[in-house]
Amino acid sequence: MPFYRNIAAKIALLPMIVISLTVFVGCIIYSFFYSLTNSKLVPVMNYVGFDQYERLFKQRKWDVAVENIFIYGFVFTIGCLIIGFLLAVLIDQKIRGESLFRTIFLYPYAMSFVVTGLVWKWVLNPTFGLENSMHMWGMTWFELDWLVNRDLAIYAVCIAAVWQGAGFVMVLMLAGLRGIDEDIWKSLSIEGVAKWKSYIFVILPMLRPMVVTAIVLIAAGVVKVYDLILALTSGGPGYATTTPAMYVMENFFSRANLGQAFAASIIMFISVVCILAPWAFYEFYLRNKYANN
Amino acid sequence: MKKFFSILLTIFVPLSFTNVSKAGSHMEAEVIHWWTSGGEQAAISEFAKAWEEMGNTWIDTAITGGDNARGTTVNRIIGGNPPTAAQFNVSKQFVDLVEQGLLQSLEEVASAEGWRDFIYPPELIETCEFEGEFYCVPVNIHSWQWMWINNDVYKQVGLPVPQTFEEFLAGAPKIQEAGIIPLALGGQGWQESGMFDVVASSIMGFPLMQSIYRDKDLNAFRDGRFESVLNTYRELNQFTDEGSPGRLWNDTTAMVIEGKAAMQVMGDWARGEFAVAGQEAMVDYSCVIPGKEKYVALGGDVFVFPKNDDPKVKDAQLAMASMMVNPTVQAKFNNAKGSLPMRLDVDTSAADACMQMGLDLIQNPDAIMRESDDWNTPAFTAAWGDIISEFRNDPNYTVAQVMDDLEGVLTSGL
Numbered sequence: 001m002p003f004y005r006n007i008a009a010k011i012a013l014l015p016m017i018v019i020s021l022t023v024f025v026g027c028i029i030y031s032f033f034y035s036l037t038n039s040k041l042v043p044v045m046n047y048v049g050f051d052q053y054e055r056l057f058k059q060r061k062w063d064v065a066v067e068n069i070f071i072y073g074f075v076f077t078i079g080c081l082i083i084g085f086l087l088a089v090l091i092d093q094k095i096r097g098e099s100l101f102r103t104i105f106l107y108p109y110a111m112s113f114v115v116t117g118l119v120w121k122w123v124l125n126p127t128f129g130l131e132n133s134m135h136m137w138g139m140t141w142f143e144l145d146w147l148v149n150r151d152l153a154i155y156a157v158c159i160a161a162v163w164q165g166a167g168f169v170m171v172l173m174l175a176g177l178r179g180i181d182e183d184i185w186k187s188l189s190i191e192g193v194a195k196w197k198s199y200i201f202v203i204l205p206m207l208r209p210m211v212v213t214a215i216v217l218i219a220a221g222v223v224k225v226y227d228l229i230l231a232l233t234s235g236g237p238g239y240a241t242t243t244p245a246m247y248v249m250e251n252f253f254s255r256a257n258l259g260q261a262f263a264a265s266i267i268m269f270i271s272v273v274c275i276l277a278p279w280a281f282y283e284f285y286l287r288n289k290y291a292n293n
Numbered sequence: 294m295k296k297f298f299s300i301l302l303t304i305f306v307p308l309s310f311t312n313v314s315k316a317g318s319h320m321e322a323e324v325i326h327w328w329t330s331g332g333e334q335a336a337i338s339e340f341a342k343a344w345e346e347m348g349n350t351w352i353d354t355a356i357t358g359g360d361n362a363r364g365t366t367v368n369r370i371i372g373g374n375p376p377t378a379a380q381f382n383v384s385k386q387f388v389d390l391v392e393q394g395l396l397q398s399l400e401e402v403a404s405a406e407g408w409r410d411f412i413y414p415p416e417l418i419e420t421c422e423f424e425g426e427f428y429c430v431p432v433n434i435h436s437w438q439w440m441w442i443n444n445d446v447y448k449q450v451g452l453p454v455p456q457t458f459e460e461f462l463a464g465a466p467k468i469q470e471a472g473i474i475p476l477a478l479g480g481q482g483w484q485e486s487g488m489f490d491v492v493a494s495s496i497m498g499f500p501l502m503q504s505i506y507r508d509k510d511l512n513a514f515r516d517g518r519f520e521s522v523l524n525t526y527r528e529l530n531q532f533t534d535e536g537s538p539g540r541l542w543n544d545t546t547a548m549v550i551e552g553k554a555a556m557q558v559m560g561d562w563a564r565g566e567f568a569v570a571g572q573e574a575m576v577d578y579s580c581v582i583p584g585k586e587k588y589v590a591l592g593g594d595v596f597v598f599p600k601n602d603d604p605k606v607k608d609a610q611l612a613m614a615s616m617m618v619n620p621t622v623q624a625k626f627n628n629a630k631g632s633l634p635m636r637l638d639v640d641t642s643a644a645d646a647c648m649q650m651g652l653d654l655i656q657n658p659d660a661i662m663r664e665s666d667d668w669n670t671p672a673f674t675a676a677w678g679d680i681i682s683e684f685r686n687d688p689n690y691t692v693a694q695v696m697d698d699l700e701g702v703l704t705s706g707l
Binding site for chain 1: 360363367388389480534538539671672675679685686705
């Protein structure tokens with residue numbers, strides 16, 4: 001492709017390209033550089049090799065953080081997709097008051113994660129939340145201590161996140177469902193296919209672009225999750241719900257341990273690249289190759 | 294409304310007042326601090342008033358949370374737009390700034406006014422002095438070493454007010470039977486490790502603590518007494534409630550005030566909460582320094598003055614430093630704050646029974662103890678605190694494992 005083709009568009013993109021290169025690539029190089037130093041409160045060029053990485057991998061807290069991001073990523077993504085799709089299917093049944101329900105289900109998405117976190121913090125708090133109310137109504141067998149139980153706290157975070165994200169997936173899916181041709185439904189009913197079967201085996205594959213969009217948008221939110229957990233548990237009990245992003249922020253600010261923060265963020269960056277690289281390779285290279293053949 | 298206004302100030306002040314220089318003797322000073330609660334605001338406004346009475350302008354940049362405030366200060370110094378003065382704790386938090394030559398030396402005014410003669414206790418001078426020059430102004434002393442006890446609860450169950458952690462543990466089951474939470478503890482890292490250090494100093498004494506925290510002496514660490522501190526700490530934690538994780542310290546103090554809980558271990562800033570609730574020291578509540586040997590820890594706040602190219606700013610900085618140590622200003626400030634002054638010749642006639650206890654104790658040099666962050670970097674104390682917090686929250690984390698992990702921090706060179 002000759003260089004001067006679409007030259008106007010390329011000029012228009014130039015500022016964006018320059019900014020991405022300097023800000024993103026520049027900062028990544030900068031971070032890597034200083035992750036090899038023992039910078040504390042301010043960045044200093046005091047080379048210590050890979051000590052910061054060694055220290056990072058010895059941290060129990062970092063292990064917990066990495067484990068949490070996998071649990072959170074898995075439960076949040078799957079939870080949002082399943083619940084979002086179910087809601088979309090239910091709303092698609094030409095029910096009465098559809099726009100009301102759509103608004104209700106989408107509403108949580110309009111809130112910031114901080115608000116979601118605080119709301120669920122109150123609901124799940126065993127001493128004055130739902131558990132306490134149930135006890136006061138005489139149902140003393142009722143137990144809901146997820147938020148203060150170190151093994152379950154991360155799932156409490158997932159519940160809050162799914163509550164917020166599912167509505168958004170629902171809207172995406174609903175848009176997809178509305179785009180399905182009426183004739184397909186007609187032929188399915190002529191064939192006598194059960195409704196749930198047609199949804200799962202025929203309609204869902206047709207919604208692939210919607211599913212992919214939803215996954216990409218959700219996954220981007222997973223890696224950077226910070227505000228929700230900060231508002232809901234502040235990483236507790238102990239550090240049972242801490243995440244890599246929190247680890248980085250903590251070391252940047254309250255712990256005045258810049259070198260460690262840089263090392264952790266470089267590891268985060270590398271893991272994202274590791275996950276994205278095969279996908280990007282497929283999307284931008286293999287696909288074009290097959291398309292051209 | 295007041296809060297809203299202060300948020301607006303926080304947002305806009307840094308944008309609009311980038312240039313601090315003004316003509317004449319009139320000086321302008323922007324101060325970054327994290328004193329945002331009621332009592333704290335009353336205290337900082339004593340400084341502001343005194344500064345304005347000198348004919349100057351005070352620009353208040355209050356930022357909620359010490360971490361955030363310190364982060365802002367460091368960012369602005371590195372970004373080339375430093376405030377006139379900024380708050381830090383009595384600790385090693387700002388050592389890097391001194392070493393990088395980013396702070397204004399206050400030696401001129403310190404030696405002229407003889408700070409070394411009146412700052413008490415002298416340990417505070419150590420915090421601020423680097424290579425023979427003053428780089429910070431200590432403004433108060435806050436101590437962690439207190440048990441705050443609801444007297445009614447103990448009257449109700451017929452027990453005397455405990456003076457040590459052992460006595461507290463002995464009475465705790467009886468309190469629990471009465472349907473009251475024996476130990477109120479907010480499950481945030483700083484509260485958990487703060488209480489741990491109080492347990493540690495009261496059980497093993499300050500000299501041993503010093504050889505562990507300061508000298509990193511592994512023999513002292515492994516001689517068995519530290520394990521008994523860990524065991525006591527774990528025992529204490531059986532008597533907390535399940536609402537503990539993430540609870541704020543003042544909500545936790547409120548539980549003691551309302552009689553829902555019997556005791557909280559917290560710094561002397563908790564006294565302000567009792568005062569606001571209209572309770573009287575030693576009548577409605579007791580303040581006890583636990584242990585046979587009683588210590589008062591030297592926590593507290595300092596102000597540092599970042600270097601600025603403008604010579605007028607330096608004048609303002611030196612003038613403000615001098616104002617902050619002034620005995621009249623010190624009296625007003627510390628009475629509002631509920632902290633101890635950093636010099637002995639200050640009028641403390643307004644002190645209540647608990648504050649008086651602290652004032653008496655601090656005159657005895659042997660009763661003065663330092664805190665871990667006087668010797669260690671924030672990275673060290675945070676790594677240490679992580680382990681303590683995990684020990685509190687994970688019953689499967691054994692004492693032996695904790696000892697190994699803590700030793701790892703001691704030898705990490707952080």
